[in-house]
Amino acid sequence: xxxxxxxxxxxxxxxxxxxxxxxxxxxxxxxxxxxxxxxxxxxxxxxxxxxxxxxxxxxxxxxxxxxxxxxxxxxxxxxxxxxxxxxxxxxxxxxxxxxxxxxxxxxxxxxxxxxxxxxxxxxxxxxxxxxxxxxxxxxxxxxxxxxxxxxxxxxxxxxxxxxxxxxxxxxxxxxxxxxxxxxxxxxxxxxxxxxxxxxxxxxxxxxxxxxxxxxxxxxxxxxxxxxxxxxxxxxxxxxxxxxxxxxxxxxxxxxxxxxxxxxxxxxxxxxxxxxxxxxxxxxxxxxxxxxxxxxxxx
Amino acid sequence: xxxxxxxxxxxxxxxxxxxxxxxxxxxxxxxxxxxxxxxxxxxxxxxxxxxxxxxxxxxxxxxxxxxxxxxxxxxxxxxxxxxxxxxxxxxxxxxxxxxxxxxxxxxxxxxxxxxxxxxxxxxxxxxxxxxxxxxxxxxxxxxxxxxxxxxxxxxxxxxxxxxxxxxxxxxxxxxxxxxxxxxxxxxxxxxxxxxxxxxxxxxxxxxxxxxxxxxxxxxxxxxxxxxxxxxxxxxxxxxxxxxxxxxxxxxxxxxxxxxxxxxxxxxxxxxxxxxxxxxxxxxxxxxxxxxxxxxxxxxxxxxxxxxxxxxxxxxxxxxxxx
Numbered sequence: 001x002x003x004x005x006x007x008x009x010x011x012x013x014x015x016x017x018x019x020x021x022x023x024x025x026x027x028x029x030x031x032x033x034x035x036x037x038x039x040x041x042x043x044x045x046x047x048x049x050x051x052x053x054x055x056x057x058x059x060x061x062x063x064x065x066x067x068x069x070x071x072x073x074x075x076x077x078x079x080x081x082x083x084x085x086x087x088x089x090x091x092x093x094x095x096x097x098x099x100x101x102x103x104x105x106x107x108x109x110x111x112x113x114x115x116x117x118x119x120x121x122x123x124x125x126x127x128x129x130x131x132x133x134x135x136x137x138x139x140x141x142x143x144x145x146x147x148x149x150x151x152x153x154x155x156x157x158x159x160x161x162x163x164x165x166x167x168x169x170x171x172x173x174x175x176x177x178x179x180x181x182x183x184x185x186x187x188x189x190x191x192x193x194x195x196x197x198x199x200x201x202x203x204x205x206x207x208x209x210x211x212x213x214x215x216x217x218x219x220x221x222x223x224x225x226x227x228x229x230x231x232x233x234x235x236x237x238x239x240x241x242x243x244x245x246x247x248x249x250x251x252x253x254x255x256x257x258x259x260x261x262x263x264x265x266x267x268x269x270x271x272x273x274x275x276x277x278x279x280x281x282x283x284x285x286x287x288x289x290x291x292x293x294x295x296x297x298x
Numbered sequence: 299x300x301x302x303x304x305x306x307x308x309x310x311x312x313x314x315x316x317x318x319x320x321x322x323x324x325x326x327x328x329x330x331x332x333x334x335x336x337x338x339x340x341x342x343x344x345x346x347x348x349x350x351x352x353x354x355x356x357x358x359x360x361x362x363x364x365x366x367x368x369x370x371x372x373x374x375x376x377x378x379x380x381x382x383x384x385x386x387x388x389x390x391x392x393x394x395x396x397x398x399x400x401x402x403x404x405x406x407x408x409x410x411x412x413x414x415x416x417x418x419x420x421x422x423x424x425x426x427x428x429x430x431x432x433x434x435x436x437x438x439x440x441x442x443x444x445x446x447x448x449x450x451x452x453x454x455x456x457x458x459x460x461x462x463x464x465x466x467x468x469x470x471x472x473x474x475x476x477x478x479x480x481x482x483x484x485x486x487x488x489x490x491x492x493x494x495x496x497x498x499x500x501x502x503x504x505x506x507x508x509x510x511x512x513x514x515x516x517x518x519x520x521x522x523x524x525x526x527x528x529x530x531x532x533x534x535x536x537x538x539x540x541x542x543x544x545x546x547x548x549x550x551x552x553x554x555x556x557x558x559x560x561x562x563x564x565x566x567x568x569x570x571x572x573x574x575x576x577x578x579x580x581x582x583x584x585x586x587x588x589x590x591x592x593x594x595x596x597x598x599x600x601x602x603x604x605x606x607x608x609x610x611x612x613x614x615x616x617x618x619x620x
Contacts, residue, residue: 043406045535094582101589108542109585111535115578123572235413235531242410275421282414283399290403290411 023260024160032211038247048234054216083213245292341509347546350482354409355416361529363514386511393507435525545591
């Protein structure tokens, strides 16, 4: 354990905050996946691809609007909308015809969608690395408890809870949200009271994919955008959903925090095997609490 | 096996053993790759199609088989044949350990726990540079002269595949196999008549992982190298898709699925770099037009009852006989 000598309180603090901001990205992506999983009961394997499209669109819009604050805000607004549009088309044209089918066929469909979307991204943006600059007011770092902390990560720490609150308000206070929750529990009953279940599903799918796109747009300034970035996030999101409880939004938050923070402390304590730690955490949780930490909607 | 099926099987075996004599080297290599992939898909289908378990990360056991073979030869200096026997055993042990935790859960949770446990193994292989070569993998594994030429490697994989298929077929026809299918169709009822559901599922996982390990060792025979992608979840999913694609309620469906996937990747891949796009479109067409899988479709055309109903009848019979 080479990294172990230089661990100071400041390093622990800064890794904690980096983990926390990573958890916010994970939460936004995972909540979308969890929403789709809870209502449609389909593990959407293409979720990571939509996240990737979100990041690439953020790059394009940022460039189109000349970068800076304007470009950043445009990317943040428009990129998730493009992703939502893509998912709406896929859902209405193809996916909605499959709901009556064998469950694994739906899984197969989302896999096919992932293959198609990944290659479309390759066609449109190519295999190069891209990067997005954060706007002026989010660049640099601030001093936080004796360690410097990137401003953009601080911004993520604000956005994450905002999205969480918005989702909570939506699912608990609006009619549409309540219908969606009801459909998650008992779709036949929702249909029986005269609600068009097919459109509820479409709405849930698009909202879930919108969140994937939002996650992609938000992560864009912190990483290099490239093909293959979808592979890690989708598996992480699935594991987080599982440890948090399928379809449970609070569970998605708890799971993301566990995943993000163990990952970041892994970097601190044993950099070479940092990626092992979050998986280990997931394994331990699933062995102790096989159906996740919080209640699953299934 | 019915007479006509037996005849078709014999003709296929005869044709396939002629391939190295008539086709160029590249096609021999591709067919051998199909054999290895087919064995992997068949082993997965034992638990997915016949056992009804969501085995989402089967590739790990394949990767473990391949890595153990390569490591034993390169790092421990073992002779190939010893490694070839020990690798499937290593896969089986891994399968037992992972399966032991997983069978306590059901459906999606089973698959998820397996993915996280498998990803642990992947992460270790991916990062442990001094042992596994990290993301480069291990190359230049020495294979004995007897099976190192493309043609001999072909015959070797072919013979191992046939032997494995025969064993898998016998397992499925045995009381254990029929019990497994009964578990898939109605676990509650099986439990009620005193079948230990978890123990049967664990046994199926152990058997399947053994054959996945054999496939992994065969992979080293034809490629002479291993890399962490063998342990990555994308490969596992691809194999899962092969089972669905070929027809997961049939015995030979996964072989067909593997053949379709490998050929598509190889031949579409030579025309366009966007072969996964083509694969995705083909998959969607299949989902809409051949929901029973390719093999299921042909069997239906031949007027055979669907395998699933067959399975149900068998399940009913085995339940009744107890």
